[in-house]
Amino acid sequence: MICGTAAAVALVLSAAVAASWAAERLPGDVASCLYEAKKADAAHDIALERRILEHAETLEGDLKDAAEVQRRLAVLDWKYHHRFDEARSRLLRAAKAGAEPAKALTALARMEQARQDHAAAREAAGEALAIAVKDSDRRAAILARARASVAEAVELRRGGKVGDTEALRKALDDLYGQVTQEPGEQAPAQLLLRAALLLDRGDAALLAWRSYYHVAPGRPSPNVIAGAWEDLKRILPLWQGADASPKERIDLVKALAGTRFFEEAALVALDPRADASVREDARVREVTAYAQAIGRLREVTEEHYRQTILGGGGGPDELKNLIKAQAPPVLVTMGVDLQDLRSDEDLQKLFDTHFGAFIMVGPTAGYTDLHMGHRVIDETRTVKQYGHEVELRFVVLDNMVSNGFQSWAWEGGQQHGGWVERGAVWQVRPAYAGGAIDAWRMLHSEEQMAEFSERLARETSLDDERARKDPYPFLQGLVMRLKLQGLQGIQERLRKQGLEGEELHLAFLAEFERSRQESSIFAHEGRHAIDQAMGTKTRSAWKTEYYAKLSQAVFTTDPRLSVLTVLDTGLGTQTGHGQANLRIVKNVVKWMKRHRKEIPRLDRARPLLPQFDLLSDEQIREVFRSMDPLAR
Numbered sequence: 200m201i202c203g204t205a206a207a208v209a210l211v212l213s214a215a216v217a218a219s220w221a222a223e224r225l226p227g228d229v230a231s232c233l234y235e236a237k238k239a240d241a242a243h244d245i246a247l248e249r250r251i252l253e254h255a256e257t258l259e260g261d262l263k264d265a266a267e268v269q270r271r272l273a274v275l276d277w278k279y280h281h282r283f284d285e286a287r288s289r290l291l292r293a294a295k296a297g298a299e300p301a302k303a304l305t306a307l308a309r310m311e312q313a314r315q316d317h318a319a320a321r322e323a324a325g326e327a328l329a330i331a332v333k334d335s336d337r338r339a340a341i342l343a344r345a346r347a348s349v350a351e352a353v354e355l356r357r358g359g360k361v362g363d364t365e366a367l368r369k370a371l372d373d374l375y376g377q378v379t380q381e382p383g384e385q386a387p388a389q390l391l392l393r394a395a396l397l398l399d400r401g402d403a404a405l406l407a408w409r410s411y412y413h414v415a416p417g418r419p420s421p422n423v424i425a426g427a428w429e430d431l432k433r434i435l436p437l438w439q440g441a442d443a444s445p446k447e448r449i450d451l452v453k454a455l456a457g458t459r460f461f462e463e464a465a466l467v468a469l470d471p472r473a474d475a476s477v478r479e480d481a482r483v484r485e486v487t488a489y490a491q492a493i494g495r496l497r498e499v500t501e502e503h504y505r506q507t508i509l510g511g512g513g514g515p516d517e518l519k520n521l522i523k524a525q526a527p528p529v530l531v532t533m534g535v536d537l538q539d540l541r542s543d544e545d546l547q548k549l550f551d552t553h554f555g556a557f558i559m560v561g562p563t564a565g566y567t568d569l570h571m572g573h574r575v576i577d578e579t580r581t582v583k584q585y586g587h588e589v590e591l592r593f594v595v596l597d598n599m600v601s602n603g604f605q606s607w608a609w610e611g612g613q614q615h616g617g618w619v620e621r622g623a624v625w626q627v628r629p630a631y632a633g634g635a636i637d638a639w640r641m642l643h644s645e646e647q648m649a650e651f652s653e654r655l656a657r658e659t660s661l662d663d664e665r666a667r668k669d670p671y672p673f674l675q676g677l678v679m680r681l682k683l684q685g686l687q688g689i690q691e692r693l694r695k696q697g698l699e700g701e702e703l704h705l706a707f708l709a710e711f712e713r714s715r716q717e718s719s720i721f722a723h724e725g726r727h728a729i730d731q732a733m734g735t736k737t738r739s740a741w742k743t744e745y746y747a748k749l750s751q752a753v754f755t756t757d758p759r760l761s762v763l764t765v766l767d768t769g770l771g772t773q774t775g776h777g778q779a780n781l782r783i784v785k786n787v788v789k790w791m792k793r794h795r796k797e798i799p800r801l802d803r804a805r806p807l808l809p810q811f812d813l814l815s816d817e818q819i820r821e822v823f824r825s826m827d828p829l830a831r
Contacts, residue, residue: 229260399440427457465490572596582725666806685759740775
């Protein structure tokens with residue numbers, strides 16, 4: 200995994216240790232049971248997780264915690280064991296308990312959707328929406344209802360029908376409102392794109408595409424798909440749907456595929472109102488076959504993961520064989536026979552050339568899994584730091600077919616963020632896109648702003664006492680203040696460019712992502728590459744991370760955001776990152792002692808570290824430069 204990414208690292212217990220612990224005792228309260236169950240879930244020990252949660256059912260506790268126990272047990276029932284009736288009973292019980300009933304009904308909608316019962320999923324989601332109080336619960340319910348309606352229409356289209364249903368039109372209206380109000384979330388944007396293409400709404404499709412890729416009007420798109428994006432900007436505003444000429448339809452299919460929306464492109468190609476010549480086009484045939492193949496591949500891979508967590512899954516070659524079995528129909532459209540390819544690498548290169556696909560099968564954290572997505576950014580940049588230069592290739596993958604076994608098992612709470620492979624740094628965009636949304640909401644959602652402000656005040660009031668007990672502690676209040684200041688800085692920078700409304704919103708998301716890439720990839724990973732080029736491969740783990748973290752705070756537009764990975768909860772732990780962070784924090788406090796007079800509003804009666812946020816951006820860079828021998 201990429202060091203310093205926002206993708207969380209699971210707290211993992213080995214199954215043996217966890218089972219031994221469970222045999223001795225189980226927690227005596229529901230909240231502790233939930234905590235321990237989450238650790239078992241992170242370790243993919245679903246037997247232990249079930250044992251803990253079933254024990255929690257026997258305890259008296261908070262209604263909210265009890266409802267969460269039922270929701271988590273329901274996931275174990277349907278996702279892994281396909282005990283749908285048991286899961287449904289649990290979720291209905293949780294909904295009737297009166298604590299967060301919308302969450303239980305939205306989870307029920309998700310389960311019904313997994314069974315492809317679109318009507319039942321839509322009904323459950325509608326009930327959730329009717330009683331939802333929180334904005335997050337309303338968004339989740341709208342998304343669940345729309346997902347059912349869009350999936351139903353997609354099935355109709357693939358079956359040779361137009362797919363225009365009343366439920367789909369309602370879904371488009373709901374999604375259009377949600378994406379217009381708050382652009383940037385990938386799931387509603389992709390659903391809106393599908394609904395818009397099924398209903399011949401070029402304007403809505405254009406909105407959805409911009410929202411998915413965080414492209415504000417007049418701003419550049421990811422470089423690999425830039426040409427196809429220009430075609431979409433030309434085609435979609437004038438899209439005629441049923442009245443489109445064969446050439447216009449073929450052009451749209453190619454442009455959607457060029458921006459990595461293969462399954463959406465296939466929906467346009469499979470429109471029964473289209474002229475037969477559309478499906479005879481060579482590229483359209485390739486795209487349609489590939490879209491069908493990745494749909495099948497997603498299904499067989501997830502079933503392989505399900506069998507894996509149940510203790511099966513076959514040997515390490517089984518998944519490779521399942522993946523290769525989906526290739527022949529696509530190869531036929533290319534005029535290639537699978538037997539003519541000399542190796543798996545040849546097959547991967549062919550799919551990369553035709554579809555921008557990255558395919559990696561192998562062990563991750565002890566599990567044989569698949570990482571497959573599509574290149575949307577691929578750039579090689581010269582990284583320059585203190586007179587040293589190195590070439591660094593950076594690739595971003597999106598429209599993932601699979602992001603590995605653990606990402607699937609973790610239910611979206613965590614996922615793999617990237618890796619270093621084939622001489623490049625690879626990043627999984629969906630693992631990061633949500634962070635930009637959360638950052639925007641922190642500044643603009645009244646609900647989240649209120650929660651953040653309350654917690655900020657509470658944590659800030661505790662920072663000084665923590666620092667008096669330990670001069671180098673993790674300070675939650677300081678981290679929250681720095682994050683808020685950094686995000687406000689990005690927004691102010693964009694507003695000075697005259698951006699407001701939707702343009703500001705999308706530009707903020709894109710700038711937040713760019714800033715993180717600048718810091719965590721080109722500055723941090725770039726420093727690793729420079730150090731290796733200088734022959735420091737034998738350097739200890741903490742020193743390797745120490746110098747990379749110094750660079751990430753100096754060579755960035757937003758140092759306040761870059762230092763958050765230094766001041767994190769792992770500060771001082773016995774890991775390379777933890778020890779590097781502790782060394783940096785000690786040097787920060789020393790610098791602040793020596794430069795007290797240069798720090799505005801510094802209170803000498805208070806501990807120094809909680810006042811780190813008083814430093815200017817340039818002072819933060821100066822602190823980190825002062826620790827780096829390359830800067831001298």
